[in-house]
Amino acid sequence: MTTQAGMIKSADCLFCKIVRGEIPSKKVYDDKNTIAFLDINPATPGHVLVVPKKHAEDITKAGEEELSDTIVVVKKISELLMEKMNAIGVNVVQNNGKHAGQLVSHLHFHVIPRYPNDNVIITYQRAHLSESDLEEIRKKLSQQEKKDMDFDF
Numbered sequence: 001m002t003t004q005a006g007m008i009k010s011a012d013c014l015f016c017k018i019v020r021g022e023i024p025s026k027k028v029y030d031d032k033n034t035i036a037f038l039d040i041n042p043a044t045p046g047h048v049l050v051v052p053k054k055h056a057e058d059i060t061k062a063g064e065e066e067l068s069d070t071i072v073v074v075k076k077i078s079e080l081l082m083e084k085m086n087a088i089g090v091n092v093v094q095n096n097g098k099h100a101g102q103l104v105s106h107l108h109f110h111v112i113p114r115y116p117n118d119n120v121i122i123t124y125q126r127a128h129l130s131e132s133d134l135e136e137i138r139k140k141l142s143q144q145e146k147k148d149m150d151f152d153f
């Protein structure tokens with residue numbers, strides 16, 4: 001992607017418009033690199049979106065510094081939801097790509113406070129893979145061979 005294409009994308013991006021204040025939001029947090037605001041269609045009351053100010057389409061495109069700052073704000077918001085909204089738990093949900101349910105192509109973390117009997121269902125079917133399938137996948141994902149790893153399982 002060229003810089004120009006990136007700028008056009010950023011200009012049209014809903015969350016970039018919120019960052020620039022061109023679209024109003026129910027902001028709950030704002031610092032140099034990160035903002036957080038209420039989701040207008042919340043799973044539960046207090047559902048917050050935490051967004052790095054610098055445009056990145058998804059987690060694979062984000063700079064490590066922005067990402068580090070963003071996850072620290074996710075922690076702060078989680079603590080606030082427990083303290084101020086009396087949440088009894090928090091789900092942090094982060095989707096990458098349309099197929100994974102990402103609706104806005106600007107990296108964001110959903111912080112969803114949980115309450116008794118809130119009827120929120122966050123789930124997936126669990127597959128069963130054989131030991132050899134698991135090992136094949138592990139090898140693909142590993143940066144080094146098993147014998148070089150310094151842990152046993």
Ligand SMILES: [Zn+2]
Nearest residue numbers: 013016055106
């Ligand atoms: Zn954006």
